[in-house]
Amino acid sequence: MNISDMSSLANFRNLATKIVCVGRNYKDHALELGNAIPMKPMLFVKTVNSFIVEGEPIVAPPGCQNLHQEVELGVVIGKKASKISKSNAMDYIGGYTVALDMTARDFQDEAKKAGAPWFLAKSFDGSCPVGGFIPSSDLQNPHDVELFCKINGKDQQRCRTDVMIFDIPTLLEYTTQFFTLEVGDVVLTGTPAGVTKINSGDVIEFGITGRIESKFLVN
Ligand SMILES: O=C(O)/C=C/C(=O)CC(=O)C(=O)O
Numbered sequence: 001m002n003i004s005d006m007s008s009l010a011n012f013r014n015l016a017t018k019i020v021c022v023g024r025n026y027k028d029h030a031l032e033l034g035n036a037i038p039m040k041p042m043l044f045v046k047t048v049n050s051f052i053v054e055g056e057p058i059v060a061p062p063g064c065q066n067l068h069q070e071v072e073l074g075v076v077i078g079k080k081a082s083k084i085s086k087s088n089a090m091d092y093i094g095g096y097t098v099a100l101d102m103t104a105r106d107f108q109d110e111a112k113k114a115g116a117p118w119f120l121a122k123s124f125d126g127s128c129p130v131g132g133f134i135p136s137s138d139l140q141n142p143h144d145v146e147l148f149c150k151i152n153g154k155d156q157q158r159c160r161t162d163v164m165i166f167d168i169p170t171l172l173e174y175t176t177q178f179f180t181l182e183v184g185d186v187v188l189t190g191t192p193a194g195v196t197k198i199n200s201g202d203v204i205e206f207g208i209t210g211r212i213e214s215k216f217l218v219n
Pocket residue numbers: 021022023024025026029033035070101103108189190191
């Protein structure tokens with residue numbers, strides 16, 4: 001697929017081979033969970049089975065007692081990227097989305113204590129409710145948008161993307177030194193403060209102010 005084929009890229013969920021997630025990329029979120037500010041990007045991965053779309057419910061994984069929402073700007077890759085540099089990293093972006101990095105916080109706390117991977121906490125089926133697609137040509141500056149997440153109509157997260165610790169070119173340069181990013185892959189750029197426990201029956205609305213918005217129900 002060619003990067004100019006934007007109509008195909010709107011189906012990024014069907015093209016993606018992985019979702020690369022950045023952790024602790026907003027200072028206020030790192031601090032709210034008692035973590036140090038990272039000196040370099042911290043990465044983990046979700047499988048494509050974690051994608052769900054509007055109309056599908058958010059479901060906690062078996063045994064989870066503390067499911068959290070994390071609203072995040074998603075970068076959708078438009079051109080295969082390996083070992084790219086910051087200077088031309090934006091050329092590899094086909095568009096943007098917004099997603100929830102659903103996190104079984106109790107599983108994650110257990111994993112952190114044991115020094116074990118976060119895979120179970122972060123990549124269970126349905127752990128990435130995802131919204132619409134904005135072609136890169138329609139969003140000149142992804143570092144100048146506001147992310148929001150409302151729970152049952154009340155603001156829970158609201159933050160501009162200009163306060164990311166590592167900006168998007170830095171994240172893409174760093175990531176692609178280790179992993180090839182394929183067309184349709186999504187890089188979730190981390191969440192701002194305001195993560196909280198999600199309960200059965202909650203309605204979660206999230207998006208980019210004035211651009212895209214999605215609504216999901218929690219089972
Ligand atoms: O270190 C922790 O306790 C938790 C970190 C995260 O879940 C990281 C993220 O996914 C994020 O910052 O978006």
